[in-house]
Amino acid sequence: MTTIYGFELIRETAVAELNTTARLYRHQKTGAELLSLETEDENKVFGITFRTPVSDSTGVPHILEHSVLGGSRKYPVKEPFIELVKGSMKTFLNAFTYPDRTCYPVASTNLADFYNLIDVYLDAVFHPLLTPEHLQQEGWHYELDSPDAPLTFKGIVFNEMKGAYASPDRAMYERATQSLFPDNGYRFSSGGDPKDIPSLTYEHFKGFYQTYYHPANALIFFYGDDDPTERLRRVDAYLAEYDARSVDGLIALQPRLNAPRTVEDSYAAGAGSDLTRKGMTTVNWLLDDTLDPENVLAYNILDHMLLGNSAAPLRRALIDSGLGEDLIGGGLNDGGRQMTFSVGLKGIVPEDAQKVEALVLQTLGDLAQAGLEADVVESSLNTVEFYLRENNTGSYPRGLSLMLRTLPTWLYGGDPVGPLAFAAPLAALKVRLANGERVFEGLIQQGMVDNAHRTTVVLRPDAEQGARDEAAERDRLAKARAAMSPEDVAAVAEATRRLKERQEAPDDPEALAKIPRLTLADLAREDRQIPSELVTLADTPVLYHDLFTNGILYLDLGFDLRVVPQDLLPYVPLFGRSLLGLGTEKEDYVKLTRRIGRETGGIGASPHLSSQMGNDRSIAWFFLRGKAMLSQTDQLLAILKDVLLSARLDNRERFRQMVLETKARLESAVASGGPGFVSSRLRAHFHESDWVSEQIGGVSYLFFIRQLARDVDENWAGVQAKLEAVRQVLLRRGGAIANVTLDAASWPEVSPRLGGFLADLPAGVSEPNRWMPGTLPTNEGLIFPGSVNYVGKATDLYRLGRVPNGTAAVITRYLSRTWLWDRVRVHGGAYGGSASFDRRSGTFIYLSWRDPNLLQTLAAYDGAAKFLREVSLDEGELTKAIIGAISDRDSYLLPDAKGWVALDWHLVGETAAERQGRRDETLATTAADFRAFADILDAVKENGHVVVLGGTTAIDAANRERPELLTVTKIL
Secondary structure (H helix, E strand, O other): OOEEOOEEEEEEEEEHHHOEEEEEEEEOOOOOEEEEEEOOOOOEEEEEEEEOOOOOOOOHHHHHHHHOOOOEOOOOOOOHHHHHHHHOOEEEEOOEEOOOEEEEEEEEOOHHHHHHHHHHHHHHHHOEOOOHHHHHHHHOEEEOOOOOOOOEEEOHHHHHHHHHHOOHHHHHHHHHHHHHOOOOHHHOOOOOOOOOHHHOOHHHHHHHHHHHOOHHHEEEEEEEOOOHHHHHHHHHHHHOOOOOOOOOOOOOOOOOOOOOEEEEEEEEOOOOOOOOOOEEEEEEEEEEEOOOHHHHHHHHHHHHHHHOOOOOHHHHHHHHOOOOOEEEEEEEEOOOOEEEEEEEEEEEOHHHHHHHHHHHHHHHHHHHHHOOOHHHHHHHHHHHHHHHHHOOOOOOOHHHHHHHHHHHHHOOOOOOOOOOOOHHHHHHHHHHHHOOOOHHHHHHHHHHHOOOOEEEEEEEEEOOHHHHHHHHHHHHHHHHHHOOOHHHHHHHHHHHHHHHHHHHOOOOHHHHHOOOOOOHHHOOOOOOOOOOEEEEEOOEEEEEEEOOOOOEEEEEEEEEHHHOOHHHHHHHHHHHHHHHHOOEOOOOHHHHHHHHHHHOOEEEEEEEEEEEOOEEEEEEEEEEEEEEEHHHHHHHHHHHHHHHHHEOOOOHHHHHHHHHHHHHHHHHHHHHOHHHHHHHHHHOOOOHHHHHHHHOOOHHHHHHHHHHHHHHHHOHHHHHHHHHHHHHHHOOHHHEEEEEEEOOOOHHHHHHHHHHHHHOOOOOOOOOOOOOOOOOOOEEEEEOOOOOEEEEEEEEOOOOOOOOOOHHHHHHHHHHHOHHHHHHHHHOOOOEEEEEEOOOOOEEEEEEEOEOOOHHHHHHHHOHHHHHHHOOOOHHHHHHHHHHHHHHHOOOOOHHHHHHHHHHHHHHOOOHHHHHHHHHHHHOOOHHHHHHHHHHHHHHHHHOEEEEEEOHHHHHHHHHHOOOOOEEEEOO
C-alpha cells in the first residue's frame, strides 16, 4: 500500500468526465481523510470540513466558524482572515456553516498565495485562540456602556441571523425542516435562532470546538494543477502532532413517520399591509439517504421534470391553479444525510392551504399513474446532462463546487468520488429508460405518493409578530437587568469596556508580520487580454472570441434598448420573459419550453446597462443569451428565430402568472437582498443608467409590478399594446449586435449559420430616445418588517468635480477592510460594511447590511475621511492593499464570462490602453494618495444622499433624533 507523508492511498480513480484523477487517502496517525483531485485547472482549491452536528439552536457551529478565523497559535492577531482578504490574490476565501458540517475553503490561481492561504486556514482550525471575547464579538454579549445605560444584545452572528430570520422564505424553510426532522439534529438551527443565541455559554462554545475540530473528524480536499505530493506534505505538518480518537460527528437517520402531519404557524408581516393573500404553504417529504449516486441523480432529474421550468407539470399545475402567486419550497434538497422534497405556494389565502395540498397530491398521483410525457423526460435529461458536462460554476471556482458535491456522501461514510463521476449513473438511467422502465414514475410513487413521512406546513402573516418579538427581547433584557446585582451590572459594563478596548487595540506588528503575504513582484504588470475580433455578418456587428469552450457555443444577441420610450422601460424585463415564456405562433409555451430544454443548454433574457465615463448617457441593451453544444447550433438558432419573429404576446393568464411570480419574488428578496435595493435606490439619483436599472429592478419596479398586476386584470388590452410596442421598436437588425464565444476551429462552422439567422431578422433601425430620469427623495427610509437595517450613503463625485483615478480601487477596498470592518462590523455588530467607487458613473457609495445601528453607522461613514488623514500606512499595508485591488481586477473568469466581459468593454468603448493605464495607476498607489482621497470623502460627507432599509422602530428613532432626516417610504 502506497504511503506518502503519513497518508496511505485508499483508492485511485480516473474521472474522465472531469478530466481528473482522484486519489483518496487516509492519514495513518489520525484517521483524517483527504481527497486529492488532479487536473489542469489553474484555479486551485483547498478545503477542510468538520462534521458539526448540533443539539440546540444557539448557533454554536456558526459562531465558531467566525471565531476560529480570529487569531491562532501561529498567527496571534485579531483578524488573520481579514488580513488575508486585504492582500491575497484569492479567487475564493470564506467559510460555510451547514446543518451538519462546517467548511473552510480557499482558492487561488497563484501558487504561492494558495500555499499561504492553506497555512493560515490550517493553523486557524487546529490552533485557534478562542477567547471569551471571540464569543462576545462574533456571537453575542450584553452591551452596557455604563452602569446606567440601556442593556442591549450585540454580536455579529446575532444580528446576521436577525436579518436571516426576517425573511418569510427562511421562516418557511425552518418550519418545514423541523417538521420533517422532529427527532434528530436537523430540527435545530445550526446558524442560530436569535431567540436562542443568547443562551450560548463560553463553556459550551469551547467544548463544541474541542469535541469536533479534530483530524479524526476532518475531511480534507484539494483540486487543481498544484503538486499533489506537496499537498500531503503540507497537511501532514499540521496533523502529525495529533493522535487518532473516536469522534461521533454523525447526525442520526430520522425515523420514519407513520402518518402525515400538519403544522401551522405565523411569520412577521408588514403592519398596515393587506394580508389577505400573504399566506404560504408547503408539502414536504423525507426521501432516501444520499449514498447511492444513481438514485440521487435520478431524483435531481425528476426534480427538474416536476419544477425546473415554467412548463414542468407540477409547477404548471400549481401556478395555473391561481391559488397563489409563486412557488415556495425549493423542490429537492440533497445536501444532507437524507434527501427531502418540498413544494408549495406563497401569496395564498391561508384558508386555501388544504386546496394546495390536495392539488400537489392529486398532480403527483396522476403523474405516477399516467406517466410523464416523453418530451418532459427528454428535455430534463438533456438539461441536467448539459449542466453536468459544462460544469459552469460562474464566479465559484469549479473545484469548490466539486468539493461541496462530495460532502453529502463523504460525510456519512460513502464514496466521495461517486457524486462526481456522473457518466456511469447517467448511462445506467438511460438504459433503464430505453428498456421501458418507468424510472421517474416509480420515484414519484415510492418517494411521494406512498410515502407517509409527509408534512404540510402553513404559515399565516401576522402584522403584530414583529412588534411582539421586539417586545419579548426588551422584556428579556429587562429581566436580565433586574436579576443583576450592582456588582453584576458593573461587571457587564467592565466586560463591554474590555471588549471595546480589545477591538480598538492595534495588533502587535511582529505578529502581523508573521502572516504570509505576496509582494508586488508576484503580480502581473500587464492587464487581462481577452481575444476579440469584430466582424460583420448580414450587416450586423458580431464580436467573436476565440476561447476553448469544450465544444459549447455561447451566443449573446443584443438589441439597443435606447429605442424604447421611457414610459415602456419597466415592461422590458417581463417582455424578455414573454418572448421565451408565452409561446410562438407554432408552439404554446409548454412545447417551446421543453424544446429549449431538449435542444439547447438554456436561453435567458436580460437587460444590460452601464454608464460611460465622461458621458451622461448610458449604454443600454436587451440581450437574449443562449448556449448549446456545437452540434445543436441549428436548433439554438431556430429557436431564437421563432421567439424573435413569432412570439405570441396575447396569453393574458400566463402573463398574469409571470407578473405575480415577479411580485412575490421581489417582495421575498427585500429581506435577503437589502443591500441591493439600497444600492440601486441610491445610485438612481446620479446617473441615467442606474436610474433605469432601478426602474426595472429596484423599489420603483416593485411598485410598478404591483400596479401592473391590477392593470392585467382591468386593462389587458392596454398592457398587451405596450408589450407589442416594445417589440416593434426593439427587435430590429439595425440595432442589433451578436457576441460569440467559441474556439477558432469551430467558428467557420458557426459563422455562416449565424449570418443566415441574422439576415432573417426584421431590417431597419428605430430612433433612440432621450430619457429624462425622475427625482427621488434626497434621504429616504424604506420600511420593511425587519429588526436590522441596511444603511447606505452615496454621491456623484464627478458632479462635484472629483475624478479619482485607478488608486480609488485600492483605497476604497482598504476602507472596507479596515475602518468600516472595525466600526460597522466589529464595534457596531453589523454583518458587514463596504465602500465602493464606480469609475464609469462617478458614484461613491457606503453600504452596511444586517446592521443593528443607523445613525451610528452614518457617523462611521462620515468619520472615514479623518481616518484616512491619520492612518499610518507602512509599506507592507500599502502592498497588501494594492494586491487586494489587483486581485479583484484579475478575478478568475470561465470562458463564457470572458466573452461577456469583452463584449461589455466593446459596448462602453473601453480600450486596452485605458485599462492598462488604470492598472498602472493602481500599482503605483502611494500613502499620499490615501490622504488625498480624504478630501473626496469630505465631499461624500457633505453632499451624500442617504437611503436606509429598516424597520419602523429604527427609522422613527432616527427621525426623532435628527428631525426629518429620512422621508419614509413603506415598501412591505
